[in-house]
Amino acid sequence: MKKFLLLAVGLVALAGSACSKAPECTTEELSKKAQELASALQEAVTKEPAKAAELTAKVQDVTSKYQGATTAAEACKAYDEVIAAVKG
Secondary structure, X not given: OHHHHHHHHHHHHHXXXXXXXOOOOOHHHHHHHXXXXXXXXXXXXXXXXXXXXXXXXXXXXXXXXXXXXXXXXXXXXXXXXXXXXXXX
């Protein structure tokens, strides 16, 4: 569970750094996506604790893919992919 929170925080930092560079994805939208991700992670781990390692791997894959993102649009896309992987 702690790994999920750290990954979520990493994505929030990514989103924060990208927000100032593109208006397509607002800070408010990124905040909503961060909350959705946190809720999805918590629900998934609570529902099936045995899948925590699998979910962590999926989240890490997407996070590393977008680690160098420089636009808010990329940050939003990263959130969307991570949320889809968690809910998957």
